[in-house]
Amino acid sequence: MSRKPVSKAPAGKQDKSLDQPKPKARMVTVYIMGKRHVVPEHATIMRAIEYSGQQIIRGAGCREGFCGACGTIYRLPGDYKIHSGLACTTLVQEGMSLTQIPAVPMEKAIYDVEKLSPDVDTIKRLYPVVFRCVACNTCTKSCPQGIQVMDYIQAAKRGDIAAIMDLSFDCVACGLCALRCPAEIVQHKVGVLGRRLYGRYLAKESKELGARIKQVESGQFDEEYASLMGMDKASLSKMYYERDIEP
Numbered sequence: 015m016s017r018k019p020v021s022k023a024p025a026g027k028q029d030k031s032l033d034q035p036k037p038k039a040r041m042v043t044v045y046i047m048g049k050r051h052v053v054p055e056h057a058t059i060m061r062a063i064e065y066s067g068q069q070i071i072r073g074a075g076c077r078e079g080f081c082g083a084c085g086t087i088y089r090l091p092g093d094y095k096i097h098s099g100l101a102c103t104t105l106v107q108e109g110m111s112l113t114q115i116p117a118v119p120m121e122k123a124i125y126d127v128e129k130l131s132p133d134v135d136t137i138k139r140l141y142p143v144v145f146r147c148v149a150c151n152t153c154t155k156s157c158p159q160g161i162q163v164m165d166y167i168q169a170a171k172r173g174d175i176a177a178i179m180d181l182s183f184d185c186v187a188c189g190l191c192a193l194r195c196p197a198e199i200v201q202h203k204v205g206v207l208g209r210r211l212y213g214r215y216l217a218k219e220s221k222e223l224g225a226r227i228k229q230v231e232s233g234q235f236d237e238e239y240a241s242l243m244g245m246d247k248a249s250l251s252k253m254y255y256e257r258d259i260e261p
């Protein structure tokens with residue numbers, strides 16, 4: 015996602031329309047943790063929670079759909095289904111009834127990736143639970159990233175490490191799939207294992223990466239790094255948003 019700095023009108027040519035009263039935002043009624051609130055219709059769930067006067071101190075991180083900290087479930091009027099989404103990227107809807115799930119506790123395997131092999135035996139040993147999958151596809155329907163979650167679990171059962179890596183690559187580890195899984199599978203942890211195994215054992219070596227690591231180790235960027243560490247937040251932010259982004 016790229017951002018451009020807000021452009022300003024030249025001096026003496028200020029946009030007169032800015033002096034006009036802004037049209038009122040249309041409002042919708044939502045139920046946050048069971049309490050009724052009226053919020054702007056264009057708000058994300060996260061903005062709506064804050065608009066309602068509450069401070070989010072857990073269950074928020076990047077605010078841009080990357081960190082997976084803001085898993086939320088909601089229902090809509092006349093619809094018995096439980097829907098799920100990220101609070102920072104899902105817009106409110108009239109009559110939405112929502113609850114944030116800031117943490118989804120689940121077991122993860124402990125391992126040293128240097129001592130594993132990229133095959134089905136590793137999956138069997140570390141996450142035998144994947145073989146309980148009943149192919150209901152609930153995980154895929156729950157995923158706010160649109161990932162074919164069931165497919166990467168099937169790939170795990172086959173020991174197809176490259177397919178796990180490929181299919182799970184956009185996972186933000188929100189845990190919403192695991193929360194709904196009737197077989198108690200921890201899909202995102204399986205995805206992490208697959209990507210680690212792929213990166214360690216199957217990915218082609220990148221010459222460019224090797225060269226860059228040597229540059230870092232030789233101290234080529236030490237001065238620039240020290241300068242960045244000495245900058246204040248506003249300067250860092252300006253630099254970040256004005257950086258060149260490859261198309």
Ligand code: SF4
Pocket residue numbers: 146147148149150151152153154163164167194195196197198199201
């Ligand atoms: S929700 Fe669980 S059981 Fe259903 S398809 Fe996904 S991994 Fe398999």
Ligand code: SF4
Pocket residue numbers: 082156157158159160161163184185186187188189190191192201202
């Ligand atoms: S695969 Fe699961 S943990 Fe990853 S983004 Fe989708 S729902 Fe969230």
Ligand code: FES
Pocket residue numbers: 073074075076077078079080081082083084100101102103186
């Ligand atoms: S706050 Fe990071 S994904 Fe929503």
